[in-house]
Amino acid sequence: MKTYLITGGAGFIGSHVVDSLIDDNKVIVIDNFNTFYDPKLKWKNIEKHLKHENYKLEQVDIRNGEEINRIFLENKIDIIIHLAAMAGVRPSIENPILYQEVNCIGSQNIFEAAKNTNVKNIVFASSSSVYGNNKKVPFKETDIVDNAISPYAATKKANEVMGHVYHSLYNINLAFLRFFTVYGPRQRPDLAINKFVRNILNDEPIPVYGDGTTYRDYTYIGDIVNGILKTVKWLENQENAYEIFNLGRSEPITLNEMIENIEKALNKKAIIDRKPMQLGDVDMTYADVNKAKEIIGYNPTTSFFDGVSKFIEWHKDMKLEEK
Numbered sequence: 001m002k003t004y005l006i007t008g009g010a011g012f013i014g015s016h017v018v019d020s021l022i023d024d025n026k027v028i029v030i031d032n033f034n035t036f037y038d039p040k041l042k043w044k045n046i047e048k049h050l051k052h053e054n055y056k057l058e059q060v061d062i063r064n065g066e067e068i069n070r071i072f073l074e075n076k077i078d079i080i081i082h083l084a085a086m087a088g089v090r091p092s093i094e095n096p097i098l099y100q101e102v103n104c105i106g107s108q109n110i111f112e113a114a115k116n117t118n119v120k121n122i123v124f125a126s127s128s129s130v131y132g133n134n135k136k137v138p139f140k141e142t143d144i145v146d147n148a149i150s151p152y153a154a155t156k157k158a159n160e161v162m163g164h165v166y167h168s169l170y171n172i173n174l175a176f177l178r179f180f181t182v183y184g185p186r187q188r189p190d191l192a193i194n195k196f197v198r199n200i201l202n203d204e205p206i207p208v209y210g211d212g213t214t215y216r217d218y219t220y221i222g223d224i225v226n227g228i229l230k231t232v233k234w235l236e237n238q239e240n241a242y243e244i245f246n247l248g249r250s251e252p253i254t255l256n257e258m259i260e261n262i263e264k265a266l267n268k269k270a271i272i273d274r275k276p277m278q279l280g281d282v283d284m285t286y287a288d289v290n291k292a293k294e295i296i297g298y299n300p301t302t303s304f305f306d307g308v309s310k311f312i313e314w315h316k317d318m319k320l321e322e323k
Helices: 012-021 039-045 065-074 089-094 096-117 151-170 192-201 221-236 255-266 290-296 304-322
Strands: 003-007 026-030 055-058 079-082 121-127 173-179 206-209 242-247 272-275
Touching: 003 012, 012 026, 012 039, 012 221, 026 065, 065 096, 079 096, 079 221, 089 096, 089 151, 096 121, 096 151, 121 151, 121 221, 151 173, 151 242, 173 221, 192 206, 192 255, 192 304, 206 255, 221 242, 221 290, 242 290, 255 304
Parallel strands: 003 026, 003 079, 026 055, 079 121, 121 173, 173 242, 206 272
Antiparallel strands: none
16 A cells, blocks of 8 residues: 655645545645635545545645655655645736745755655646747647746746756656646636636626637546546656656637536526736647657546536535535
């Protein structure tokens, strides 16, 4: 039985990863349950995990190097899946120092603890945001990513660079996964699909920034988790690896098409509240996933309509539970 350390393990992606690992592995979760969104939602995500004999929760902020070191020293960790971060492009523009502290210093605390306790395998959540307004599509891992347009994107690029330092100096196996607009059950309430479904059901306007022609490569949570687990399996069989993989659907759709799919799945029209484009928003995200397919066997299978339908089913179930 292996021991996984999952940072951000009570969040949207992290709790789904725990679901897939907990029955056959020991899982240690680090999460600080901050107030970026209602912490009650995170506690709901892990409700069933807390009862599992293979589960251990550490309510710790990754900026606290002393506590991070304690966790590593007290546990024999085999694999790290580092998902903890301050997320979101727009909030990072409002509070860039916080994003630098959490995403960069916090991540370096993880690297340092891994180095000090000889943990050799780290899967690290990066982001499609590092591509900025990349003019060449689809986006490939070999594209130059020196033109970030938000503090969030810049911290994720910095993580990839710092990770290479630890790989080079200490022979740590590292795989950075550039996620493309992940959605599905347990998605954060501030993200578009969750917000749009909620507002449409409540007969409230949905805020639409720009003319609706921006593209996003929406990727269903089940496909992302599958990609993470395939990366773990691949990484464990490497001796000295440093790789970056795009994890996307590779079928971008416009914001207008996204709204149309939600309307179809709900059988209800949206009330549109048009707003100007916001700082930090990119025109398009579009993943070239050939490298991930060839090396780790990544294969996204969930269409956007099917994924949205699954999200809506979960959302309605959650509302029923609240009554």
